[in-house]
Amino acid sequence: MTPPDALPLPDPARRSVLRAAGASLALAAAAGCDGAPAEFGSPLYAPARGADAGPRSYATVLDLDGFGRGVMVHTRGGHAIKIEGNPRHPASLGATDIFLESAVLGLHDPARSRRLRRDGQALRDAGVFTTFLAEQRAALAARGGEGFRLVTGPIASPTQRRLIAALLAQWPGARWHVHAPLADAAAGVMLPLPDFARVRCVLALGADPLGPGPAQLAWARQWAEARRAGREAGRLPALLVAETSPCLTGAKADRLLPLPPAGIAALARAVAAELGVAAAAGATHPEARGLAAALRAAGPEALVLAGRGLPVEVHLLAQAMNAALGVELPAIPDPRAAPEAGTLAELAAEIDRVTHLLILDANPVFDAPADLDFSALLRRVPHSVHLGVQVDETALSCAWHLPLRHPLESWGDSRAFDGTAALRQPATRPLVEQAVAAEVVLARLAGIPGDDQALLRETWRAGWGEADFEARWLAALEEGVVADSAPAPQALRNDADMPTPAPVPQGLVAVFAPDPNLWDGRFASEAWLQELPRQLGQVAWGQAVLVAPQDARAAGLTDGAEVEIFISGRTLRAPMLVMPGQAPGAVTLPLGGGRRAAGGVPAGIGLDAYRLREAANPWVAEGVTLRATSGAAWEARLPDQAMAGDAPRVRRLAPGEAVPPLPPTRSLYPDWTYPGAAWGMAIDLDTCIGCNACVVACQAENNTPVVGPEEAARGRMMHWLRVDRVPTGPEEAPSVDFQPVPCMHCEKAPCEVVCPVNATVHDHEGLNLMVYPRCIGTRTCSNNCPYKVRKFNWAGYAREAGAVPVRNPDVPVRPRGVIEKCTYCQHRIKGAQDSARQEGRALRDGEIVTACQSACPTRAIHFGDINDPDSDVSRAKAEARNYALLGNLDTRPRTTYLARLVPGA
Numbered sequence: 001m002t003p004p005d006a007l008p009l010p011d012p013a014r015r016s017v018l019r020a021a022g023a024s025l026a027l028a029a030a031a032g033c034d035g036a037p038a039e040f041g042s043p044l045y046a047p048a049r050g051a052d053a054g055p056r057s058y059a060t061v062l063d064l065d066g067f068g069r070g071v072m073v074h075t076r077g078g079h080a081i082k083i084e085g086n087p088r089h090p091a092s093l094g095a096t097d098i099f100l101e102s103a104v105l106g107l108h109d110p111a112r113s114r115r116l117r118r119d120g121q122a123l124r125d126a127g128v129f130t131t132f133l134a135e136q137r138a139a140l141a142a143r144g145g146e147g148f149r150l151v152t153g154p155i156a157s158p159t160q161r162r163l164i165a166a167l168l169a170q171w172p173g174a175r176w177h178v179h180a181p182l183a184d185a186a187a188g189v190m191l192p193l194p195d196f197a198r199v200r201c202v203l204a205l206g207a208d209p210l211g212p213g214p215a216q217l218a219w220a221r222q223w224a225e226a227r228r229a230g231r232e233a234g235r236l237p238a239l240l241v242a243e244t245s246p247c248l249t250g251a252k253a254d255r256l257l258p259l260p261p262a263g264i265a266a267l268a269r270a271v272a273a274e275l276g277v278a279a280a281a282g283a284t285h286p287e288a289r290g291l292a293a294a295l296r297a298a299g300p301e302a303l304v305l306a307g308r309g310l311p312v313e314v315h316l317l318a319q320a321m322n323a324a325l326g327v328e329l330p331a332i333p334d335p336r337a338a339p340e341a342g343t344l345a346e347l348a349a350e351i352d353r354v355t356h357l358l359i360l361d362a363n364p365v366f367d368a369p370a371d372l373d374f375s376a377l378l379r380r381v382p383h384s385v386h387l388g389v390q391v392d393e394t395a396l397s398c399a400w401h402l403p404l405r406h407p408l409e410s411w412g413d414s415r416a417f418d419g420t421a422a423l424r425q426p427a428t429r430p431l432v433e434q435a436v437a438a439e440v441v442l443a444r445l446a447g448i449p450g451d452d453q454a455l456l457r458e459t460w461r462a463g464w465g466e467a468d469f470e471a472r473w474l475a476a477l478e479e480g481v482v483a484d485s486a487p488a489p490q491a492l493r494n495d496a497d498m499p500t501p502a503p504v505p506q507g508l509v510a511v512f513a514p515d516p517n518l519w520d521g522r523f524a525s526e527a528w529l530q531e532l533p534r535q536l537g538q539v540a541w542g543q544a545v546l547v548a549p550q551d552a553r554a555a556g557l558t559d560g561a562e563v564e565i566f567i568s569g570r571t572l573r574a575p576m577l578v579m580p581g582q583a584p585g586a587v588t589l590p591l592g593g594g595r596r597a598a599g600g601v602p603a604g605i606g607l608d609a610y611r612l613r614e615a616a617n618p619w620v621a622e623g624v625t626l627r628a629t630s631g632a633a634w635e636a637r638l639p640d641q642a643m644a645g646d647a648p649r650v651r652r653l654a655p656g657e658a659v660p661p662l663p664p665t666r667s668l669y670p671d672w673t674y675p676g677a678a679w680g681m682a683i684d685l686d687t688c689i690g691c692n693a694c695v696v697a698c699q700a701e702n703n704t705p706v707v708g709p710e711e712a713a714r715g716r717m718m719h720w721l722r723v724d725r726v727p728t729g730p731e732e733a734p735s736v737d738f739q740p741v742p743c744m745h746c747e748k749a750p751c752e753v754v755c756p757v758n759a760t761v762h763d764h765e766g767l768n769l770m771v772y773p774r775c776i777g778t779r780t781c782s783n784n785c786p787y788k789v790r791k792f793n794w795a796g797y798a799r800e801a802g803a804v805p806v807r808n809p810d811v812p813v814r815p816r817g818v819i820e821k822c823t824y825c826q827h828r829i830k831g832a833q834d835s836a837r838q839e840g841r842a843l844r845d846g847e848i849v850t851a852c853q854s855a856c857p858t859r860a861i862h863f864g865d866i867n868d869p870d871s872d873v874s875r876a877k878a879e880a881r882n883y884a885l886l887g888n889l890d891t892r893p894r895t896t897y898l899a900r901l902v903p904g905a
Contacts, residue, residue, distance in 0.1 A: 056074075056075045056076075056427075057072050057073065057074050057075070058072070058073045058075065058425055058426075058427040059071075059072055059073075059086055059088075059422075059425070059477065059478065059479065059480030060072075060073055060407070060408070060422075060423075060424045060425050060426075060427060060480070061089070061407075061412075061413070061414045061422040061423070061424045061480070062083075062099075062100055062103055062407050062408075062424075063156075063407065063414050064099055064213070064214045064519070065153075065154055065180070065182060065213070065214050065336075066153060066154030066155055066156045066180070066214075066335075066336040066414075067091065067156055067214035067215075067335075067336070067414070067415065067416055067417045068089075068091065068156065068413075068414030068415060068416050068421075068422050068424075069085075069089065069091040069092045069100060069214065069217065069416065070085070070086035070088065070089020070090075070091060070092045070416070070422050070480045070481060071083050071084065071085060071086055071089075071092060071096065071100055071103075071480075072084040072085070072086050072480070073408060073427035073428075075427050075428060076808075076809060078428055078429055079108075079428055080104050080107055080108075080408050080427050080428045081104065081807075081808050081809075082104065082700055082701060082808065082851075083096055083100050083101055083103050083104060083700070084096065084854055084855075085100070085217065085854070085855070086480040086481075088479050088480050088481055089416065089420070089422060089480050089481050090218060090416055090418055090420050090481075090486075091214065091215065091217060091218055091416035091417055091418070091420070092217050092218075093217060093218055093221050093857070094854070095217045095220075095221065095693070095854075095855060095856060095857035096217070096693055096697060096854075096855045096857075097212060097216060097217060097691060097693050097855075097857070098212075098517065098528075098529060098532065098691070098692050098693055098695075098696045099212070099519065099523060099529075101528075101693060101696040101697050101699075101700050101855065102523065102526045102528050102529055102696060102700075103407070103408060104408070104700060105526045105527070105528055105700075106389065106406060106525070106526055107406045107408045107409070107428070107431065108431070109390075109525065109526075109599055109600050110600060111390070111525065111599040111600035112389060112390060112403070112406075112431075112432060112599065113388060113389060113390055113391045113395070113401065113403040113404070113432070113435075114403055114432045114433075114434065114435075115403065115434060116128070116129055116400075116401070116402055116403070116434050117391065117395065117400070117401040118399065118400055118401075119399060120396065126434050129400060129402065132400070133444060133445075136356060136383060137444075137445060137447075140171060140174075140356060141170070141171070143173065144171055144172050144173040144174075145167075145168075145170070145171020145172065145173040145174030146171075146173030146174075147173070147353060147354055147355030147356055148171060148173070148174040148175075148354075148355070148356045148357075148358075149174070149175055149176075149177060149347055149354050149356070149357050149358070150164065150167070150174065150175070150176045150177065150358050150360065151177045151178075151179055151344070151347065151357065151358070151359045151360070151362055151364065152164075152176070152177075152178060152179070152359075152360045152361065152362060153178070153179060153180055153360075153361060153362045154178060154180045154183065154336040155178070155336060155338070156335035156336045156414055156415040157412055157413050157414050157415075158413055158415070158421060158459050158460075158463075159412060159413050159439055159455055159456050159459040160412070160438065160439060160442065161338075162459050163439060163442035163443055163446060163448065163455065164176055164442060166446045166448060167442060167445050167446040168340070170446055170447070175341075175342055176338065176340065176341045176342070177341060177342045177343060177344055177346065177347045178336075178338055178341045178342075178343070179343075179344045179362050179364050179367075179368065180336075181367040181368075181520045181521075181591070181610075181618075182308070182514055182519075182520050182591075184308045184309060184619075186306075186309075186310060186311060186312040186314075186315050187306075187308070187315060188315065188496075189333060189334050189337045190331040190332070190333060190334065190492055191331055191332055191333070191334050191417065192305075192329050192330070192331045192492050193329075193330045193331060193332065193417075193418055193489055194209070194219070194303055194305065194329060195222060196209065196219050196222035196223040196225075196226055196303070197222040197223075197225040197226050197229070198226070198301060199226055199237055199298070199301055199302065199303045200226075200230075200235070200237050200238070200297075200298040200301040200302065201237065201238045201240065201294050201295055201297070201298035201301070201302045201303070202237070202238070202239050202240065202302070202303045202304075202305065203240045203241075203242075203271070203291060203294075203295055203302070203303070203304045203305070203321075204239070204240070204241045204242070204243070204249050204250075204253075204305050204307065205242050205264050205267070205268050205304065205305065205306045205307060205310065205314055205318060206242065206243055206244065206261070206264050206306060206307030206308070206309065206310045206314070207249065207305035207306060207307035207308075208243070208247040208248060208249045208250075208307060208308075209223070209249055209305060210223060210247075210248045210249040210252060210689045210691075211247045211248040211249055211516065212514070212516055212519065212691070214416075214417045215417040216691070216857065217857040218417070218418075220689055220691070220857040220858050221857055221858060221859070223237075223689075223858070224687040224857075224858035224859060224860070227686055227687055227901075228687070231655065231686070231901060234655055234656065235655075236655060236901060236903060238254050238255070238294055238298075238903075239252055239253045239254050239255075240253065240254065240255045240257075240291055240294060241253035241255070241256050241257065242257040242258075242259050242263075242264050242267050243256070243257075243258060243259070243264075243307075243581075243583070244258070244259065244260055244261055244264065244511050244582075244583040244586050244588065245511055245513050245546060245579075245582065245583075245586075245588040246258075246536045246537075246546075246579055246580070246581040246582060247536070248516075248535060248536075248689050248690055248691065250581060251535075251536065251581075251689075251690065251725075251735070251736035251738070252689060252735075252736075253735065254902075254903065255290075255291075256581065256733045256734075256735065257287060257733070258548070258581055258582060258583040258584070258732065258733055259583050260509055260511075260583045260584075260585045260586040261309065261310060261311075261509065261511065261586070261619075261620050262502070262504045262505060262509075263583070263585075264310060264314065265310065265311055265313060265314050265501065265502075266283070266285060266504075267285050267287060267288065267291075268280075268306070268313075268314045268317045268318065268321075269283035269285075269313075269317060269501065270283040270284050270285030270287075270288035271285070271288045271291050271292050271295070271304075271321065272317045272320055272321050272324075273288070274288050274289055274291075274292030274293075275292050275295065275296065275321050275324045275325065276324055277317065277320045277321060277324055279316075279317075279320065279498040280317060280320075295321070295325055296325070298325075299325060299326055300325065300326040300327055300328070302322075302325045302327060303322065303327060303329070304318045304321040304322050304325075304327075305318060306318040308619065309511065309512070309513075309618075309619030309620060310619075311499070311501075311502060312496075312499055313498060313499050313501060313502075316494060316496055316498055316499075317498075319492060319493075319494035320494050322492075323494055328491065329491070329492045330489030330490065330491065330492065331489060331490060331491070331492035332418065332419050332486075332487050332489055332490070333487070335415040335419055344364060344368055344369075344372065344374070344615075345369075345372065345615045347377075348372045348374070348377055351377045351380055351381065352380060354380075354381050355381070355382050355383060356381075356382075356383045356384075356385075357378070357381045357383070357384045357385070357398075358385045358387070358441075358445075359384070359385070359386045359387065359388075359394055359398065360387050360438050360441070360442075361387060361388055361389070361404055361438060362388075362394070363388070363392045363393055363394045363521070363522070364394060365378065365392075365393040365394040365396075365397045366392065366393040366394065366521060366595065366596075366597075366608075366610065367520055367521055367591070367610050368610070369610070369613045369614050369615040369618055370570060370610060370611050370612060370613055370614065371614045371615055371616075372615055375393075375397050378394075378397045378398060379397075383399060383400075384397075384398040384399045384400065385398060385399070385400040385401075385402065386398040386400065386401045386402070387401075387402045387404050387436070387438060387441060388401070388402075388403075388404050389403070389404045389405075389406055390525060390597070390598075390599045391597060391599075392595075392597050392598075392599075393595070393596055393597045395597070396597055402434075402435075402436055402441070403432050403434050403435040403436070404435060404436065404437075404438060405430055405432070405435040405436060405437050405452075406431070406435075407424060408426065408427050408428060409426045409427075409428050409429065409430045409431060409435075410424065410426055410430075410437045410439075410452055411423075411424060411425060411426060411437070411439075411451075411452040411453040411455075411456045412424040412437070412438075412439060412452065412456060413456060413459065413460075413482075415485075416486075418486050419485070419486040419487045420481055420482070420485055420486040421481070421482040421485035421486075422476070422480055422481050422482060423456065423460075423473075423476050423477055423480075423482065425477055437451075437452035439452045439455045439456070440452055440455070443455055457473065460472075460473065460476075460482075505622040505623075507622070507623060507624070508551075508585060508586070508587065508624040508625070508626060509585065509586050509587075509620055509621065509622050509624055510565070510567060510586070510587050510588075510589050510612065510620070510621040510624045511586050511587070511588050511589070511619065511620055512588075512589050512591055512609055512613055512618065512619055512620075512621075513588050513589070513590055513591065514590070514591050514592065515534075515543060515590040515591055515592040515593060515606075516534050516535060516536075517529040517530070517532055517534060518530075518543075518590075518591075518592030518593060518606070519592055520591055520592050521591065521592035521593070521595055521610075522592075523592070524592055524593065524595040524598045524601060524605070524606070525595070525598045525599030525600055525601050526601070527600065527601055527706040528696055528699055528700075528706065529696070530601055530605060530706075531706045531707070531708075531712055531717060532692055532695060532696060532719075533638055533722075535690045535691070535692055535723065535725065535738070536579070536581075536725065536736065537577055537579060538638040538725070539577065539638070540638055540709075540712050540717070541605060541708070541709035541712055541713075542575070542593070542605060542606055542709070543574070543575075543590045543592075543593040543594075543606035543607050544560075544574065544575045544576055544577035544590075544607075545563060545565065545574050545575070545576045545577065545587050545588070545589060545607070545626075546577055546579040546582050546587060546588035546590075547576050547577065547578055547579065547582060547587050547626070548578075548579070548582040548583060548584040548585075548586070548732075549578055549579075549580060549582075549731050549732065550584045550732065551582075551584055551585070551587075552576070552578045555626065555627075555628070556628070557576055557578070557628055558578070558633070559576070559577060559578045560575055560576070560577070560633040561575070561576050561628055561633050562574070562575055562576070562628070562629045562631035562632065562633065563575075563576045563626055563627065563628055563629065564626075564627055564628075564629050565587070565589070565612065565624065565625070565626055566624070566625040566626075566627075567612045567621045567623065567624055567625075568612075568614065568621070568623070570611060570612050572589075572607060572608070572609070572611055572612055573629060573631065574589075574607040575607075575633075580727060580731035580732070580734045581731075581732070581733060581734050581736075584732075587624065587626060589607070589609035589612065590606075590607070590609060591609050591610065592606070593605060593606015593607050593608060593609070594606050594607050594608025594609075594610075594611075595608075596608075605709075638712070638713070638715070649724070649726050649739060649885065650685055650726045650737040650739055650897075650899075650900060651685075651881070651883050651897070651899035651900070652728075652737075652899060652900050652901075652902045653881060653899045653900070653901055653902070654901070654902065654903065655901050655903065657880075658880030658881070659880065659881060659882065659883040659899055662884075662887050662888060665890045667748060667890055669747075669748040672747070672762070672766075674764065674765060674766050674867060676764065676765060676867070677765050677843070677865045677867060677868075678765060678766045678865060678866050678867045678894075679745070679765055679766060679767060679824055679829065679863070679864070679865060679866070679894065680745070680766075680863070680864070680865075680866035680873055680877065680894040680895070680896075681742070681745075681824065681850075681853075681861065681862065681863045681873065681894065681895045681896075682861075682862045682873050682876035682877050682882065682895070682896050682897070682898060683739075683740055683860055683861050683862070683895065683896075683897050683898070684858075684860040684861075684862070684876070684897075684898040685737060685738070685739060685860070685897055685898060685899060685900045686881075686898060686899070686900045686901050687858040687859070687860040688723075688738050688739070688740060688856075688858065688860040689738065689857075689858055690723055690725065690736070690738030691857065692723055693855040693856060693857065694721055694723070694740055694851075694852035694853075694855050694856055694861065695719055695721050695722065695723060695740075695852075696855075697851040697852055697854065697855035698719070698720050698721040698742075698822070698851050698852050699719060699720075700808075700851070701808060701811065701825065701851035702720060702808070702811050702823075702825075702851070703807045703808055703811050703812075703813050704718050704719060704720060705718055706718075707794075707795075711794065711795070716792075716794055717791075718791045718793070718820070719791070720742065720743070720789075720791065720820070720821055720822040721740060721741070721742045721822060721852055722740070722741050722789075723738050723739065723740050723741070724738070724739045724740075724741055725737070725738055725739075726738075726739060737900055739885075739897070740852065740860075740861070741787060741789060741885070742789060742822040742824075742852065742895060743768060743787075743789045743790070743821045743822035743823075743824075743895070744768075744787050744789065744885065744891065744893030744894065744895045745766065745767060745768045745822075745824060745893065745894035745895060746768060746891040746892055746893045746894070747766065747891070747892030747893070747894065748890065748891050748892045749762070749768050749891065750784040750785060750786065750889075750891060751768070751781035751782075751784055751785050751790065752768070752781075753784075754780040754781060754783075754784045755778075755780060755781050756776075756778060756780070757774045757775065757776055758771075758774060759771045759772070759774035759775040759776075759781075759818075759819070760775075760781050760819070765829075766894060767823065767824055767826060767829075769823060769826065770818070770819060770820060770821060770823075772812065772814055772815065772818050772820070775817075775818040775819055776817075777792065777817040777818060777819070779792055779819065781819055782819060786886050786889055786891065787885065787886065787893075789821055789822065790819050790820075790821045791819065791820050791821060792817075792818075792819055793814050793815070793816050793817060793818055793819075793820060794816070795816060796815060796816030796817075810827040810828075810831070811827055824850060824863070825848075825850040825851055828848055828849070828850065828851075829848050832847050832848045843865075845864055845865070845868060845870070845871045845872060846864065846872060848863065848864065849863065850863050862876040866894070876898060877896055879898055881898040881899040881901070882896050882897070882898055882899075883896060883897055883898075883899060884896050884897075885897060
């Protein structure tokens with residue numbers, strides 16, 4: 001069998017990318033390709049209407065790092081078409097992130113694993129494995145499971161935990177190993193539950209609470225609430241950040257300190273000393289006094305957080321500082337904690353005693369530390385089985401591979417970061433005939449009968465009892481959460497001994513960080529996320545080593561140059577990106593790229609930083625050497641979008657200030673009145689965190705295709721909505737504002753008057769629309785648009801990919817050679833109007849929610865009828881912070897912005 005490291009890396013040419021990314025063009029949902037499935041559960045928001053192919057919605061849960069986030073899955077004709085957040089679930093609160101939005105892409109990926117495989121060969125007869133499993137189970141049972149090992153990712157599922165416990169009880173000689181590439185051993189087994197809505201000052205020591213993660217949606221919502229409360233009270237909460245790699249939290253910081261990991265530890269000791277923590281007495285730092293004063297002024301309304309990859313000492317100091325400030329920080333035991341489970345390193349040490357290895361939905365051949373050489377270890381195991389959604393690197397190295405059901409087509413359960421349980425129910429029939437559920441495989445090994453639904457019901461019947469089981473079951477399916485299932489929080493105690501500070505490393509260090517789009521690599525097969533520019537750096541279809549401007553100048557390196565990295569005898573070649581805000585003395589290696597078996601996306605995109613990672617210290621590597629090669633430079637960073645005019649793109653105001661009014665203008669355009677509704681949008685830049693959820697939500701909603709790396713490098717990406725980043729301040733420690741830019745729907749639209757065929761027009765409610773059959777592709781409208789939000793369909797991308805009719809049926813697919821753009825989700829407006837008309841009532845404010853608005857975790861986007869003075873959007877536009885982008889051009893945009901507030905601006 002060819003090991004994954006030896007697989008060839010094809011050139012990701014545009015056409016190969018488009019063919020491979022068929023799911024992103026054909027993606028998500030269907031206008032009645034076949035009949036609707038049998039009822040899986042009770043629909044929550046959209047009961048079945050009319051024919052069986054009518055729309056339905058199902059509450060379910062999707063995992064990230066083992067934690068569940070509640071979602072609503074909208075289906076049509078039995079096919080999942082769109083993910084929305086479940087407002088009842090504490091981890092989503094009705095919002096989504098880019099990973100949740102792209103779940104339908106993974107479900108419909110044509111490159112999903114579809115066949116049982118043995119020694120790399122696909123088998124049509126699944127009974128072959130059933131026979132093998134029965135034989136091996138009998139042999140293992142005879143010796144009490146001796147030689148059997150189970151490898152999984154982190155698991156917070158009560159049902160999977162029950163089945164694993166049953167299996168280990170039957171087989172005392174067996175053992176379970178948990179492999180979590182992004183696990184942080186220094187964080188401990190207690191999970192803090194900070195409430196950002198109540199804070200007045202936050203000190204983030206390498207922490208990124210606003211960045212991607214299982215709790216981001218809840219924490220970002222809380223932080224936005226704290227900002228809103230602070231604006232009303234005239235006292236904004238302060239965000240103080242010390243970080244090595246630029247992140248979303250640092251981008252919004254009031255005070256940013258780029259420091260290497262050892263520098264963050266030194267800062268933590270010094271701030272703790274200023275706050276009277278005895279264990280840190282005598283430590284000093286030039287920034288410590290000011291930071292401690294800000295925290296002390298907030299008192300119990302302060303918060304200190306330590307981030308992933310920092311030493312245990314920093315986490316303990318953060319707890320001690322919170323205690324010194326009087327902060328009551330609740331915590332719960334980590335629902336994923338498994339004291340009975342071993343590590344991957346422990347499995348490697350005893351691999352010669354392993355006869356049977358089952359790997360459930362994990363990919364250690366790709367993401368295990370390089371010094372374990374897990375691919376070689378697998379070759380020493382007589383019987384290895386992999387269960388996964390994709391034929392990934394581990395699947396190719398195992399003797400057996402079974403297709404795994406996607407979470408959107410299987411039953412299960414999970415717990416959120418706060419311990420709240422939720423049931424997972426399928427929103428679509430299984431799309432892969434041979435796919436199995438992980439719960440079923442575990443149950444068969446343990447000799448427990450039943451399918452995944454029966455196994456799930458048994459778990460909760462044991463907890464609830466028989467008396468009112470059915471009522472609670474249906475309620476949990478409809479609500480999307482299990483009522484009263486979160487454990488009672490307890491005070492986070494700091495009773496561990498403070499370790500001796502580690503010596504400060506000399507020379508350059510490397511920091512490993514999850515990629516904001518690919519995470520640990522599990523999302524590398526999803527073309528939406530590959531083509532999505534990173535929030536910081538503007539990199540798409542690739543990755544780069546992040547280097548501080550000071551270090552780049554000292555070494556004579558430039559943006560995009562290829563560099564070679566040496567760590568402990570291992571080397572890696574990769575493009576380099578000069579990243580403002582990167583800590584000097586440290587380079588960042590993003591994880592998750594360089595996949596050699598990435599499903600529908602061509603192999604080799606990005607860099608495989610796992611090749612340089614070691615089990616002893618998976619987050620920081622010392623003794624790093626970085627040198628330029630003679631390789632050709634790579635233009636990694638996409639250019640920032642240029643716009644006409646010289647007015648400030650992002651307004652910054654001090655609390656209490658107002659945007660100065662523009663001088664009156666005279667125009668040749670006539671004024672129009674809209675007697676009915678007049679739709680408009682306001683985007684609050686003070687609460688926007690630049691998470692890009694709105695961009696992917698718009699793409700999923702509107703059948704927007706990917707174009708591939710070559711076209712993306714030419715600036716031809718088709719996103720109807722982009723998030724511009726606007727940095728200010730010194731490049732060593734910049735502050736970054738994020739500005740979502742959809743079509744402005746200008747009252748006096750420059751695009752309309754130049755169209756020779758009247759393809760871009762205004763409707764009676766003020767929407768600037770495209771009539772696609774009229775468009776002849778002159779692109780004069782795009783040239784005349786000062787905001788550059790109109791996209792030209794250069795190549796008929798959907799047709800090149802061989803797309804099949806499984807798209808959002810409410811939005812037409814555009815042909816080649818036409819201009820397309822944001823429509824304010826016109827189909828949602830029309831659908832809500834039709835429903836209200838059928839029910840004989842007027843539209844209610846907030847009844848129409850655009851896709852971008854629905855996804856936003858901070859509720860920064862307001863949409864509605866600006867003719868209604870009491871509407872949410874009218875109230876937003878009435879604020880003194882409201883302004884129009886390039887308002888001096890007098891285009892009268894319907895989309896306006898609320899300025900960011902900065903103390904002392």
